[in-house]
Amino acid sequence: MTTPTTPSAPAQAEPTAPPSSSSPSEFVVATWNVNSLRARMDRVQPWLSRHRPDVVCLQELKMQTADFPLLELQALGYHAVAFGQKTYNGVAILSRSEHGAPTDIACGMDDGDSDAEARLISARIPGLGLRVASVYVPNGQSIDSDKYAYKLRWLRRFREHLKRHFSPTEPLLLGGDYNIAPDDNDVYDPAGWRDTVICHEDARKALADIVAFGLFDSLRHVEPSAKIYTYWDYRQLAFPKNLGLRIDHLFCTAPLRDRCLAARVDREARKGEKPSDHAPLLVTFRR
């Protein structure tokens, strides 16, 4: 074991700001589509160390459950539960070890449908007294595609799943990539995007039906009208031009809406080498 003797630290060895510390009065929940956890682990690890969110919903793991990096996350101080599959989809929930191991872990929708795509996982976080789901809604490709019919069907099944397993009066968080921009204000070019799977009225209605279960858009609770995006295409310099969409959401039930203190998108995570095409959304709640 040698002691470093270099007088100046390496350029990127230290974070530029101290990591967030756990507060006894607040907790932070994030949702992030990482677009392959294997390809993104070198970014996810320092991001967790820096922000120390209490709970993180991840989407698009693109790996089998058996390949999920449980031990690496454990070493960073996180419990994790994952529902993966080869090549596509995959969702996970991380929670800081101090909140206790997640219980009541449920993968998929248990509604008898033969659909096996890994798009939903939920669990209870005992130390925070809440239930959390990580959700990856099908993209749907184009409105005349079979995939769009699957998207709309999946959203209806999800609504029924919520009614069966959750209550609008319990503390519940649903974080995920919904692949839907709820409002024209969530899109950089609403006219150009109107007849796409992201903005089509049937998709927006299906999401509204889910919200009608008793959910609130935590970001809009705090920022009612600001132009805030969570996704920028890799092509066409979309990020530097801020040609973005707000398709990642953290929905909460009424008991948590009243405790929602702040919400922001971490655009820093979209910059630099090999980012995901999505940036994380971080929401702070009173404990």
Added chain:
DNA sequence: ATGGTTGCTTAGCAA
């Protein structure tokens, strides 16, 4: 913009 970028898998699909 009927294009372009990334990841998984290895030519073509999905996003």
